[in-house]
Amino acid sequence: MPDEPRQMRVLLLAPIGRDADLMAGVLGGGDVETLACASPDDLGHRLSEGAGAVVITHEALGGATLRVLDDFLKGQPAWSDLPIVALVSGGRRRGDIAVGEARARTMTVLERPTRRATLVTVVRSALRARARQYEIRELLAQLGEAKGRLERRVAQRTEQLSASNARLSDEVRERIAAAEQLEEARTDAEAERRRVTTILESISDAFVALDDDLRFTYVNARAAALFTPPTGSTRTLVGTSMREALKRDGDGDGEFFENLHRVRTSRRPAHFEEYVPPLATWFEVHVYPSEDGLAVYLQDITTRKRTETELREAIEAVMSDTAWFSRSLLEKLAHVRARDAAGSAKHGVEVAQLTRRERQVLERLADGWDNSQIAHDLGLAEQTVRNYVTNIYEKVGVHSRAEAVVWARDRGLTPP
Known part of the structure; x- marks a missing residue:
């Protein structure tokens, strides 16, 4: 990029006499920076350094100068349109000057003698146009930077989205696999539940x-x-x-x-x-x-328990009258009785360990009530009372109503 201080200077090419000095003086009085070029080649060099406009006298518009201008104008960027002011004399007009298409677009022709004010006005107008071109250049540069940032951002976001899509695809596949496994587990669990239910219902x-x-x-x-x-x-x-x-x-x-x-x-x-x-x-x-x-x-063991109770009662009845039994049979019955008593003693309880209902039944037993009286008093079925009595026998380790009464009275259990 040309140096900033040189961008608004006006290059002068006037090879005859003191034309260059005179134009520099006129423009300098209008606060315009100028630089006189010694030749077309010097003009080309100065243009590469930067210029706001070019002022050329008719005598300098030869083939070498035109080639320098054409080369510069053809190579300038799209935003640039270098202003050229040509001072002509002898009644020449724009059409009399051999100019190329690029030069024709940017060249302003002034006929000499030219008033100083006119020259200053035209050059200042050219510099204002050049300043707007520089503004456009800056805007284009900013747009280019913004475009670059946007492209980089788009590339970055595209890469991120690609990575996110890849992760999402992996997650979707994993979730599908997990869902399939879960459904399979549910199916297996349901089959197992039905199998277990079938077993439980069949027992x-x-x-x-x-x-x-x-x-x-x-x-x-x-x-x-x-x-x-x-x-x-x-x-x-x-x-x-x-x-x-x-x-x-x-x-x-x-x-x-x-x-x-x-x-x-x-x-x-x-x-x-x-x-x-x-x-x-x-x-x-x-x-x-x-x-x-x-x-x-x-498991319902009521029949077994009832049989055990009946067996104990039968043994009690037999043991109460031993006249008709041999010694060996009596010894066997005594052994059964002792074994049963020992087993009951292991599970013997005290009054405090009986349930409230069991205590109520036992209190009435101790007072000589029969099962029907107890059932009526407690509002229970007679069979329920019999079951309570059996349960009491089992808990306290006795085998008859009389033993239960003795057990209760020994412990001070009396009806209310």
Whole structure:
């Protein structure tokens, strides 16, 4: 780029006499910077350094000067249109000067003698036009820089978008693969759930799943038959409390729920036998902790328990009259009785360990009430009372009503 101070100077080419000095004086008086060129070659050199306009006298418009001007004008950038002022004399006009197309576009012809004011005005006008060209040059440069920045930004964003698209494509593929795996896992889980449900529904014993609040989350067919009222359905149990389900025929208190809470708290499986009064049923219960609560397997052992009770009563009856039995048979019966008593003693409890309902039944037993009287007084079915009595025998380690009465009175248990 030409030096900034030289961009607005006016180059003079006037080879005859003192024309160059006179023009420099006139233009200098109008605050115009000028530089006199000694020859066409010198003019070409000065043009390459920078110029605001060129003033040439007619005598300098020879072939060498015109070639210098043509070369410069043809090589100038698109924004540039170097102003040229030609001073002619002898009645010559613009048409008398052999000018090329580029020179014709930028050349202003003044006839000599020229008034000083006219020369200054024309040159100043040419310099203003040149200044506007420089402004256009700066704007074009700024536009070029902006275009370059924009192109670089576009290239950068294109690269970023390409990288983002690649990452997005990878993520989409990964998500599709994950979704397929999830769907496959769901399908497998559903198939496994159906298989487990089929197994649970096919077993003859009761199975339920409970949440941490002991609410039913699953009930198989056998459990539904146990816990659902006659007018109910399996759906009425799911979401309801097991304790509420057991309260419909009586209270739901007892060791059964204590054992459930113990497994829920300790997160350890448990196995126990329990009589559930509301269902009038003995169960062998297996409880397993799970992530969502408890899994409870209940096997009805009421028949077995009743048989055991009847067997104990039979042994008691036999042992009360030994006249008709041999010594060996008596020894065997005594052994059975002792073994049963030892087993019961291991599970013996004190009064405080009985449930409230068991204490109520035992108090009335101690006062000589029969089962029907106890049932009427407590508002229970007679079969339920018999089951309570059996449960009391099991807990305190006795085998007859008389032994139960003695056990209760020895501990100060009397009816209210």
